[in-house]
Amino acid sequence: MAALHLAFALALFTGHAAGVNNGLARTPQMGWNNWNALGCDVSESLLLDTSKKLVDSGLRDVGYNYVVLDDCWSRGRDEEGFLEEDLEKFPSGMSAVAEELHRQGLLFGMYSSAGEMTCARYAGSLDWEENDAKSFAGWGVDYLKYDNCYHMGRFGTPKLSFDRYKVMWDALNSTGRPILYSLCNWGEDYSHTWGMSIANSWRMSGDIYDSFSRPDDLCSCIDASSPFCIAPGTHCSVLNIINKVAPYVDRGQPGGWNDLDMLEVGNGGMTDEEYKAHFSLWAALKSPLLMGNDLRSLSAASLTILNNPAVIAISQDPVGHSVYRVRRELNVAKDKYGVGEIQVWSGGLSGGDQVVLLLNAAGEDARISASLEEIFLHDGPEGSAPQINEEWEVFDLWGNRMDNALAQKILDADEKDVEKLWKQANWYNSTEISYKEGLKKRDERLMGKKVGKINAGGSLTAKVKRHSVEMFRLRSVGHGGKRKVHAKEEL
CATH class of the missing domain: 2.60.40.1180 (Golgi alpha-mannosidase II)
Structure with a gap:
């Protein structure tokens, strides 16, 4: 039956390029998401404090430009069926948050689920896609992470999942605003065979957790020889995820990418060498690079990993070939x-x-x-x-690699001194010269x-x-x- 479903998916979606042809994610997207480190502990101040850290640390200019707010931001729907932000958590409203992020040269991402509820049991977008797409566009959103919880049983074949996720894709496109569309369906229903038709990235596995190799019963899909796992699960280690993606790394391409899940660098569960391996693999496998740590307490060691321009240049190479x-x-x-x-x-x-x-x-x-x-x-x-x-x-x-002492000076520096330190730190400003142009010029920082x-x-x-x-x-x-x-x- 699995082979039959796969054949059907290939026949249905081969040659359709709407997803990869919307002009976004020509290289894997980079940025930050709060979920791994903070879960539902979200607020306006969290986003704005994080955006300041992105700018002050140089991470924005090296390429991390999306600030993505995950679950738990909503207080439900109004009488007309439109989502409302929780004004206790976001007193200025989402439009004001987006405006401030844009003023800082950043892009704003939000979250919903293709289900009746989100994974944290807030209002979901299933059957409300047109309303919610209008809300996201009206608020100035640039990125939507779209999850898979409470899907009302609308999964089990590639066609069912494709149709469910395509409704939001069409709704986003109809707004006229360019919004990067990031599927978070955990690799169910062979998303690597159809994700590129409607999305800029698609999760290929259950949720990562902060371990390099530890097996966990919650991540029961461990057979590296077969990507067709019935229960993608959660608590998946770095090694588990790369072994699952190995058979179909070629499905990623400019405009649409296999998403190995958010980075765990800096969350404390791995050693420095393990985080170095984790970051290197995600970059080379062309996964989106979404930092998942609390940047307000960013350590020097984490900065020296996340700010390595020679490794980021592999991720952002314009050819877009995975290893x-x-x-x-x-x-x-x-x-x-x-x-x-x-x-x-x-x-x-x-x-x-x-x-x-x-x-x-x-x-x-x-x-x-x-x-x-x-x-x-x-x-x-x-x-x-x-x-x-x-x-x-x-x-x-x-x-x-930048040494920890210099990284700590950057984190401690005030605005007038930090640029001098960046020059000492092998720092690369991709807003001034893109990775594509830097590679053409054989910039030593990228080599x-x-x-x-x-x-x-x-x-x-x-x-x-x-x-x-x-x-x-x-x-x-x-x-x-x-x-x-x-x-x-x-x-």
């Missing part, structure tokens, strides 16, 4: 949960560059090697890729630290700490790195 997994080893040392594996991921970038991740999810440090044959497997199997015969410069994308070369037919080798990753950009020496083109760059 692919080219090796997975399970016969390695296990961690305290009995989990352990080593993986190699690789993918193409603009200008013929290549990104490579050596992931150590084992229970001890490891020396990991990847040959050029493996690295360019998707350009030609069995050693047939022409790139194998080239020489490659190697750049460590974490080699220029990482040059650490060596790989000769033709050679290998990339690095020592990788347990539960960590080493991440590299490869650039061809003298060959220009030309490769086959599989799609036009712009719609």
